[in-house]
Every structure is written in C-alpha cells, then in structure tokens.
Amino acid sequence: MPSHSTAIVGNGLIGALPRRERLQLLANCDTVDLVLSDILAEPGQRIRQVHFPIDSFISLTTPVNERACIEIGLVGNEGVLGATLMLGVDMSPLHALVQGGGRSLRMDARRFKAVLDSTPTLRRTLGRYLYVTMAQLAQTAACPRFHVVEARLARWLLMTQDRAHSPHFHLTHEFLAHMLGVRRVGVTHAATALQTRKLISYRRGNITVLDRKGLERASCSCYLANNAVWDSVMGQRPAPRAG
Known part of the structure; x- marks a missing residue:
C-alpha cells in the first residue's frame, strides 16, 4: 500500500x-x-x-x-x-x-x-x-444544444486524458455513447472523423491521443471555458501530457 x-x-x-x-x-x-x-x-x-x-x-x-x-x-x-x-x-x-x-x-x-x-x-x-x-x-x-458530436467527443477525450495523465486510455463505444448521450453509431462516426484527421488512434476501445493541440482545436469551446473557470477560481492546473 x-x-x-x-x-x-x-x-x-x-x-x-x-x-x-x-x-x-x-x-x-x-x-x-x-x-x-x-x-x-x-x-x-x-x-x-x-x-x-x-x-x-x-x-x-x-x-x-x-x-x-x-x-x-x-x-x-x-x-x-x-x-x-x-x-x-x-x-x-x-x-x-x-x-x-x-x-x-x-x-x-x-x-x-x-x-x-x-x-x-x-x-x-x-x-x-x-x-x-x-x-x-x-x-x-x-453543450449538446450548440455543439456537434465530433467536437463534444474531442472535448471529453481531452478531459479524460487530463485525468488519466497519459495519452493512452480505454473507453468503450458503449461508454462513449453514454458520455455523449448519443447512439453508438454517432460515436463511431465522430471517432472515425477524429481518427481520419490523425488526431487520435481508436481500436477496440483503446484510445491514443496522437495530436493534443489538434484535438484541442477540434474540441468545442466548452473545454477551454471549463479550464478558464478552474484556473481563475482554483489556480493553475498542471500541464497535461501531450499525445
């Protein structure tokens, strides 16, 4: 222990x-x-x-x-x-x-x-x-009212990477669907789009963030907005590990 x-x-x-x-x-x-x-x-x-x-x-x-x-x-x-x-x-x-x-x-x-x-x-x-x-x-x-699924997925992947402290983590299609409140086919389309742009690698639930900066650009504005609130109230967060 x-x-x-x-x-x-x-x-x-x-x-x-x-x-x-x-x-x-x-x-x-x-x-x-x-x-x-x-x-x-x-x-x-x-x-x-x-x-x-x-x-x-x-x-x-x-x-x-x-x-x-x-x-x-x-x-x-x-x-x-x-x-x-x-x-x-x-x-x-x-x-x-x-x-x-x-x-x-x-x-x-x-x-x-x-x-x-x-x-x-x-x-x-x-x-x-x-x-x-x-x-x-x-x-x-x-967020779901104003932002498309691909941008929302990019946001949640960034949030997960921040807490996993690694560019590698595991998320199933089913879990991502719950996370985004969409059907699994919507997750497939969004993940495929991010993978086509070489921002992530996604296979059998194993995700690797390949281009952290690119994923941030693909994310909806909520990611930066949430971080700004945290930094202003709680203080600067440690920098995440890049993909």
Whole structure:
C-alpha cells in the first residue's frame, strides 16, 4: 500500500492544504484501489464515503430515463467525490462510476464532516471547488444544444486524458455513447472523423491521443471555458501530457 507521503502529492486539493490540515485529513483516510466500473454512488442514496482520487478517475452521470444516462463530469486527482456533504446534504445527486482504475484516498462520511469543523482552509477550498463544479455542470448542460458530436467527443477525450495523465486510455463505444448521450453509431462516426484527421488512434476501445493541440482545436469551446473557470477560481492546473 502506498504511503500517505505519496498521496499528498497525488491529490491536488489535499496537497494545497496547510500542513496541519493536510496531516489531519490524511490521518483519517485509507489508501484504496478503485477498480474499473465500480459504482461509488447512486442518485438519492446516502453518501457513505468520500474519495480523493490519486491516479484513478471517476465518471459522474445523471439518468435521463430508465435505460439511458449522460455523463456530466469527471473527477480525477484535481478533485473529490462527496464534497456536497459540506452543504449538509448526505444524499448523492449523481451516479459515480470508476472510469479509470487506480488509487484513491477514502474517508468515512462521518469522519469527513467532523474534520470539516476543524479545518477552515479545507472548507474554503471545497466551497470554491463546488462553485467551479456548478459552473462546469452548467456549461455541460448547454453543450449538446450548440455543439456537434465530433467536437463534444474531442472535448471529453481531452478531459479524460487530463485525468488519466497519459495519452493512452480505454473507453468503450458503449461508454462513449453514454458520455455523449448519443447512439453508438454517432460515436463511431465522430471517432472515425477524429481518427481520419490523425488526431487520435481508436481500436477496440483503446484510445491514443496522437495530436493534443489538434484535438484541442477540434474540441468545442466548452473545454477551454471549463479550464478558464478552474484556473481563475482554483489556480493553475498542471500541464497535461501531450499525445
């Protein structure tokens, strides 16, 4: 199991805390391995654990009907799953699924609420984080109305690469269809278009970003808008690894 000294560097929210608050938070966490496709939260169910991803990342989706859902966000080592507990609401608003397996710092929800009372910097940081999350959710809600599938796919691939910290990652057609709220044939057409332009390589769900700058140009404006909100409120993000 990795030491907490590794985890301090691994999660940006924790790493930015003053030493006393950082150590207090870490003392109440366990380092766990998240497995691909594990469900960490369901809409309307009680939040029992809080996760600070290290080298894993989590997909956030909302149901559209009984058979369909759409992805509205991702949580990687820049953030936290379960921050809404600080609002006094212990019910999850979203479905949370592990999209990239790896390590995470896990804390019991009761301990998390107790720690919040004695860590003012953490409370302020999470308040800013929730503001950014709401702004990004609003952007995501508007995106499908104004942007074509190819541009939206480019955006989500960039977001995934940012959290995978690698130009190589795995996403199935079915998962991409959920992510974009379109049929699988729409994903095929969009992915083929990006591959024809030599921006990505896509085979049997294995994706490689070949041209990061080109993919950014192909993406809809929501990608840069979301990053601008994050940078202005939370501070500069680390540069992603290029393809």
